[in-house]
Amino acid sequence: MSRLLRHAALVVLLSAVAGCSTVKDAKDSVNGWFNGGDSTLSTTGKKTAGSSGPLLKYAATLRVNKYVDQRKQGNPRLLGITTQRVRGVDGDQLLIDQEIANIVTVAIKKRFDGEGYEVLEGSSASNALFEVSGVIKDLTLNVKERDEINIAIETTLKEVATGKVVWSGLVMEKNDRFAGVSGNNKDDVIAYLNKELRIASNKTVEAISASLMASQPELFNLTAGTKPIPGVTVYVAPTAAKAAPEQTAAPGYGAQPGAVAPPPAYMPRASAMAGLLLVNTNPQRAKVYLDGVYYGLSPLRLEMEPGVHAISVKLEGYKMVTEKVSVRKGDNTEMELNLDR
Numbered sequence: 001m002s003r004l005l006r007h008a009a010l011v012v013l014l015s016a017v018a019g020c021s022t023v024k025d026a027k028d029s030v031n032g033w034f035n036g037g038d039s040t041l042s043t044t045g046k047k048t049a050g051s052s053g054p055l056l057k058y059a060a061t062l063r064v065n066k067y068v069d070q071r072k073q074g075n076p077r078l079l080g081i082t083t084q085r086v087r088g089v090d091g092d093q094l095l096i097d098q099e100i101a102n103i104v105t106v107a108i109k110k111r112f113d114g115e116g117y118e119v120l121e122g123s124s125a126s127n128a129l130f131e132v133s134g135v136i137k138d139l140t141l142n143v144k145e146r147d148e149i150n151i152a153i154e155t156t157l158k159e160v161a162t163g164k165v166v167w168s169g170l171v172m173e174k175n176d177r178f179a180g181v182s183g184n185n186k187d188d189v190i191a192y193l194n195k196e197l198r199i200a201s202n203k204t205v206e207a208i209s210a211s212l213m214a215s216q217p218e219l220f221n222l223t224a225g226t227k228p229i230p231g232v233t234v235y236v237a238p239t240a241a242k243a244a245p246e247q248t249a250a251p252g253y254g255a256q257p258g259a260v261a262p263p264p265a266y267m268p269r270a271s272a273m274a275g276l277l278l279v280n281t282n283p284q285r286a287k288v289y290l291d292g293v294y295y296g297l298s299p300l301r302l303e304m305e306p307g308v309h310a311i312s313v314k315l316e317g318y319k320m321v322t323e324k325v326s327v328r329k330g331d332n333t334e335m336e337l338n339l340d341r
Contacts, residue, residue: 039088039089039090039091039093039095040095040096040097041079041089041094041095041096041097041186041189041190042096042097042186042190043096043097043098043103043190057116057117057118058116058117058118058219058220059218059219059220060117060118060129060130060212060216060219060220061117061118061119061120061127061128061129061130062112062117062118062119062120062128062129062130062131062132062157063119063120063121063125063128063130063131063132063160064105064108064109064112064119064132064133065105065131065132065133065134066101066102066105067101067104067105067108067133067134067135067136067153068101068133068134068135068136069099069100069101069136070135070136070137071100071136071137071138071139071140073140075095076099076100076101077095077096077097077098077099077100078093078094078095078100079094079095079096079100079139079140079141079189079193080093080094080140080141080142080143081093081094081142081143082094082142082143082144083142083143083144084143084144084145084179084183084184085183085184086143086183086184086185086186086188086189087183087184087185087186088185088186089186094141094142094143094189096190100136100139101136103193103197104134104136104139104153104197104201107197107198107200107201108132108134108155108201108204108205110201111198111201111202111204111205112132112205115205115206115209128160129159129160129161129219130157130158130159130160130166131157131158131159131160132155132156132157132208133155133156133158134153134154134155134156135153135154136152136153137152137153137154137170138150138151138152139151139152139153139197141189141192141193141196143179143184143189146176146177146178146179147176147177147178147179147184147189147192148175148176149173149174149175149176149192149193149196150173150174151171151172151173151174151196151197151200152170152171152172152173153170153171153200153204154168154169154170154171155167155168155169155170155171155204155208156168157208157212166211166212166215167207167208167211167212169204169207169208171200171203171204171207173196173199173200173203175196177192274303274304274305274306274329274330275303275304275305275306275327275328275329275330275331275332275333276301276302276303276304276331276332276333277290277301277302277303277304277309277325277327277333277334277335278299278300278301278302278332278333278334278335279298279299279300279301279302279311279313279335279337280298280299280334280335280336280337281298281299281313281315281321281336281337281338281339282336282337282338282339283315283318283339284297284298284299285297285298285315286298286313286314286315286318286337286339287313287314287315288300288311288312288313289311289312289313289314290302290304290309290310290311291309291310292310298313298337304327305327306327306328306329307326307327308324308325308326308327309324309325309326309327310322310323310324311323311324311325311335311337313337313339315339317341318339318340318341319339319340319341321337321338321339323335323337
């Protein structure tokens with residue numbers, strides 16, 4: 001009798017193990033660890049780059065056209081490849097559920113909205129003051145020993161009324177991370193994509209805002225001024241707005257008691273937290289780049305963060321000059337650069 005009981009118990013145990021194995025295999029198959037799973041990376045319902053905008057919007061209205069995908073991948077939904085296991089992905093391709101161009105366009109729109117712009121769509125888009133368009137030169141995320149992401153997005157801002165390009169620039173991001181000993185799943189990959197795309201879209205909008213606020217402060221209720229955005233290479237940017245000359249009237253010739261003089265034009269200066277860099281070139285009117293960002297034509301006065309900066313000057317027909325300069329807070333630093341043919 002005891003032998004029969006032991007045999008029956010063994011049969012039950014083997015059946016239970018086989019059942020657990022079947023359930024696990026079915027679960028793994030659904031997750032895409034084996035053939036038959038849905039490997040598409042889903043962006044539906046997940047938080048994308050950008051944030052909800054403030055209640056009070058700027059007067060600088062704009063419309064955002066769909067960005068053009070000029071990547072070499074060919075497939076508009078292909079994000080990259082994987083040589084490591086990604087739970088939920090079957091195969092070596094990382095495909096998302098919509099075109100990369102759509103994700104980038106939505107990220108830029110949300111960032112402008114979050115910055116305080118009124119992004120017009122539909123029938124009201126024709127009333128926008130500015131038009132945003134762009135090109136995706138690179139956006140790849142490859143899962144290898146480390147997760148590697150490369151982003152290169154070019155953006156152009158035009159005046160709708162004149163078609164004039166008022167800002168154009170390229171934002172590049174390159175980063176990598178270690179996913180951890182447990183590796184990635186599909187949600188991890190999408191979260192990393194959104195994080196890095198948020199950084200790129202923030203830099204794009206911040207650089208455009210800095211230039212527009214300098215050239216058309218009346219649209220933002222600001223005085224003229226600008227600031228550099230690290231990691232942004234600016235191709236075209238408006239020059240700072242010039243304040244109207246102060247009008248003075250001799251007593252008895254139209255002076256109004258209590259009249260308020262217009263604010264002076266913004267003038268960079270050294271301060272307790274920043275230093276002033278003066279760049280002179282021979283000949284003048286050379287393009288000045290600091291840390292890879294275009295600032296304007298020489299001679300140039302710039303309020304800079306303290307530290308060592310790389311400065312380059314370019315002028316057609318002359319050799320480019322590149323040097324490093326140390327800027328100290330509360331102090332003026334002047335550079336004289338001679339250009340040779």
